[in-house]
Amino acid sequence: MNMNKIRSCFRKGFRRSINVSQK
Structure with a gap:
């Protein structure tokens, strides 16, 4: 498993979640 990729x-x-919440 690539932790870097997951992170x-x-x-x-x-x-993206923050951007949606800000909108």
């Missing part, structure tokens, strides 16, 4: 995906999803 990158999680960070992308987290950032």
Whole structure:
């Protein structure tokens, strides 16, 4: 398992969640 890949995906999803919440 690539932890780096998972972390990158999680960070992308987290950032997207914040953007949606801000909107």
